[in-house]
Amino acid sequence: SQQGEEDPQALSIQEGENATMNCSYKTSINNLQWYRQNSGRGLVHLILIRSNEREKHSGRLRVTLDTSKKSSSLLITASRAADTASYFCATSTDSWGKLQFGAGTQVVVTP
Amino acid sequence: EPEVTQTPSHQVTQMGQEVILRCVPISNHLYFYWYRQILGQKVEFLVSFYNNEISEKSEIFDDQFSVERPDGSNFTLKIRSTKLEDSAMYFCASSEAIQGMKAFFGQGTRLTVV
Numbered sequence: 154s155q156q157g158e159e160d161p162q163a164l165s166i167q168e169g170e171n172a173t174m175n176c177s178y179k180t181s182i183n184n185l186q187w188y189r190q191n192s193g194r195g196l197v198h199l200i201l202i203r204s205n206e207r208e209k210h211s212g213r214l215r216v217t218l219d220t221s222k223k224s225s226s227l228l229i230t231a232s233r234a235a236d237t238a239s240y241f242c243a244t245s246t247d248s249w250g251k252l253q254f255g256a257g258t259q260v261v262v263t264p
Numbered sequence: 265e266p267e268v269t270q271t272p273s274h275q276v277t278q279m280g281q282e283v284i285l286r287c288v289p290i291s292n293h294l295y296f297y298w299y300r301q302i303l304g305q306k307v308e309f310l311v312s313f314y315n316n317e318i319s320e321k322s323e324i325f326d327d328q329f330s331v332e333r334p335d336g337s338n339f340t341l342k343i344r345s346t347k348l349e350d351s352a353m354y355f356c357a358s359s360e361a362i363q364g365m366k367a368f369f370g371q372g373t374r375l376t377v378v
């Protein structure tokens with residue numbers, strides 16, 4: 154089953170604007186993590202939110218989690234050209250830390 | 265910040281050949297993972313490894329795949345007889361613990377099977 158689907162698939166914004174992307178999942182989770190991937194490169198961890206948390210902040214990032222709706226959102230405020238990347242949510246559901254990734258949101262920030 | 269390192273960054277191999285992808289996890293981490301990402305697709309879990317044994321594996325991780333931690337620092341993924349469809353980016357990851365701990369990913373090895 155697919156766990157972690159991002160919406161939208163692609164997002165194009167201008168520098169200074171906010172970018173919001175959403176992630177939905179199907180089963181109960183231990184935590185949900187957001188990652189960034191620049192084209193052809195590795196996955197960079199952005200933020201982790203536990204199932205008993207509702208909101209977390211890290212710099213210009215704000216993540217919310219609604220376990221009743223099985224959804225999460227990632228907000229990037231005051232975006233910069235360097236934020237251009239694909240963003241993935243990944244859920245952890247089992248006892249071994251396996252992550253299930255969504256298909257990602259491709260964000261393009263134009264100067 | 266400590267990082268997971270993977271070598272090589274890019275490997276080209278002929279179909280049917282064996283390949284070994286290498287990873288050096290972060291030194292105090294206990295849990296190790298391999299994931300793959302076929303071009304344009306989502307990242308898929310392959311296998312998790314703890315206490316010198318496989319803890320969980322996906323359907324993708326069939327008999328042609330194996331993992332090993334030969335010397336306490338390296339963590340390898342071996343593909344015995346590569347197929348064209350094994351072409352992908354392979355990511356190694358490690359974490360200090362499971363619950364509530366983030367996984368650190370390496371930069372990946374791009375495997376091209378020709």
